[in-house]
Amino acid sequence: MRPHSHHRRAVPDAEALHALTRRGFLKVGLGFSAALACTALVPSLAGCSSADSAPHPGMSFLRTDDVALFRALLPAIVTELAEAPPPRQALLAHDALRNIDATCAAMGAGAQAELRKLFGLLATMPLRWALTGIRQDWTGATPAQVQTFLARWRASRLATLNAGAVVLVKLASVGYYVLPAAWAGSGYPGPNAAIYQALHA
Incomplete structure (x- = not known):
């Protein structure tokens, strides 16, 4: 089954984003910690410069490698995004990335630490190749x-690995489907116009 096949049912509202920040959502586990620790055995992989650790420009949590990861994930998970014309795809992906960053930044320190382990694994070429085939x-x-x-x-x-896949798919799909521009593609008619206007005035 294609990974994105059931994500059209996602409800694109602030409540869905908030659900991702709840205590206990990210339980990636010791497996990722151990795998990431293995990079210390390779001197060229062990060190991270201050630039590597800084958020990507315009982001609060996501680093440059993380942004590249989600730019690859979004069109693979969201069918209509992959099929959109390049200018629209770029705009929607940019806005979705900002939502993903905001979600990560709103999480507690424990959840952020687990995310950082997961993103660190996927940013390291030998481990990425071994775990993803990419x-x-x-x-x-x-x-x-x-x-x-x-x-x-x-x-x-x-x-x-199951937990990692769930986290990545949920972050990408919810980050996209909370965008008003994405509601038509998800089959969601949007909130009551008067209420939406009042909340966003």
Whole structure:
């Protein structure tokens, strides 16, 4: 089953974003911690400069590698985004990334630490290649490659990989479907116009 096949049912509202910040949502587990710790065995991978640790320009939590990851994830998970004309796709992806960043920034320190472990694994080429089958940078990954890796994680016997796939898909899909511009594609008619206007006045 394609990873994005059931995400059209996502409810694009602030409540869905808030649900991702609840205590206990991210339980990626010790498997990711142990795998990430293995990078210390390779000197060239162990160090991170201050630039590497700084958020991407315009972001509060996501780093440049994380932005590249979600730019690859979004069209692989959201069908209508992949099919949109390039200018519209770029605009929607930009806005979705800002939502994803805001969600991550709103999480507690524990959840953020688990996210950082997961993103760190996926930013490190040897581990990314071993765990996802994707050797090149995320900027060169195709939607088909990303879908294959997500399906592999969802079908894995390792709970940590299952959890990682769920986190990535939920962050990407909710980040996209909370956008008013995405509501038509999701089949969501949008909130009551008067209430929406009052809340966003």
